[in-house]
């Protein structure tokens with residue numbers, strides 16, 4: 038596989054420390070609020086990456102943290118504590134907030150067909166690991182104690198700005214509005230490893246440490262959790278592009294200073310989802326969640342499809358119109374798959390292997406997901422029988438996870454039921470979409486049973502999909518307008 042590496046700024050052949058095995062780490066959510074769909078774009082693309090690696094034959098160990106302590110509203114360790122903010126907002130304890138939003142996050146993941154990583158570790162469960170790392174960093178002079186907190190000394194490093202896609206100005210701490218500079222820091226980019234003194238007198242979660250009762254900084258969590266479950270040599274570290282600095286830079290600084298050898302050679306960053314006003318955020322405009330998409334009648338997998346159509350290194354623009362287009366294309370594809378006949382013939386293994394090899398090669402070019410989607414359309418047109426086409430599509434869906442075969446089977450079944458219900462005395466003609474045919478028949482059945490409310494509801498549903506029905510002798514015809 039060839040994958041762009043943010044640490045070297047180029048596309049490289051992906052190699053691992055142990056051949057055939059990938060130690061993979063993903064920065065997980067800070068569980069103080071629902072994830073917005075921009076956050077989830079990263080998790081979708083990382084999920085595709087993991088599934089692709091497995092598909093291509095790697096054994097993958099994927100680890101993710103859940104940040105339930107230590108993450109302040111500025112990634113540079115200033116501002117409010119995000120978990121405390123969530124607890125105050127909802128008048129609950131920090132632990133209740135963490136539990137509630139962790140569950141909500143995994144509900145969203147399930148709806149988006151995102152696999153749960155092999156290891157999911159809440160940050161509060163690994164405090165011993167952080168203390169072990171910080172102790173060595175103090176002993177070796179990479180960390181210092183000032184004003185009650187332990188800081189990492191970035192001046193000790195010859196190589197700190199590893200993701201130097203950033204302007205020098207962006208690197209300055211305190212540039213964000215409303216963020217005060219911490220006077221205890223010796224260098225502007227030093228960061229907190231352990232807090233004992235902060236403005237949060239009411240900090241709920243505290244642990245004993247050699248430097249006093251307190252809690253860990255955000256950055257140390259990922260290093261500690263990764264080393265515990267991935268070992269000393271990580272192959273692939275993933276996250277949203279806004280994690281690159283300072284979070285990932287700091288992870289590298291502390292991990293390599295602790296280990297005394299290079300830590301993770303390959304860094305994968307997913308770019309932003311923007312709305313027309315700019316970068317999507319929780320505090321600005323409409324708070325776009327998976328539940329909101331569902332409330333508005335979208336299948337969450339239509340959003341997954343929307344993300345897959347675009348490359349992970351490009352900013353993606355979210356508008357309702359763009360999502361509508363994606364949903365329509367996804368439904369159209371499902372209907373085309375539904376029209377294939379599963380019992381058609383035997384699977385042609387030669388064609389199947391040929392398509393699979395091409396898919397591995399094409400998608401392996403820097404996780405080209407739009408090519409993966411195109412590959413499904415190519416499979417529909419393959420010069421072979423329907424059984425082989427379905428087998429190929431099912432195989433590709435191990436990476437895409439769009440529930441293509443399941444949803445197509447459901448459409449087929451619904452259409453079969455509707456045809457039976459129609460009893461053959463009512464014929465629907467339209468544009469060859471079994472799902473719409475089924476709805477038109479259901480409307481007829483409802484009218485026949487004098488259930489006019491239901492008939493009207495179905496008519497409105499069809500109208501919302503842009504379908505116009507004309508009653509004709511012995512049935513109905515429909516078209517998209």
Ligand SMILES: [Zn+2]
Pocket residue numbers: 063064065259284
């Ligand atoms: Zn992280």
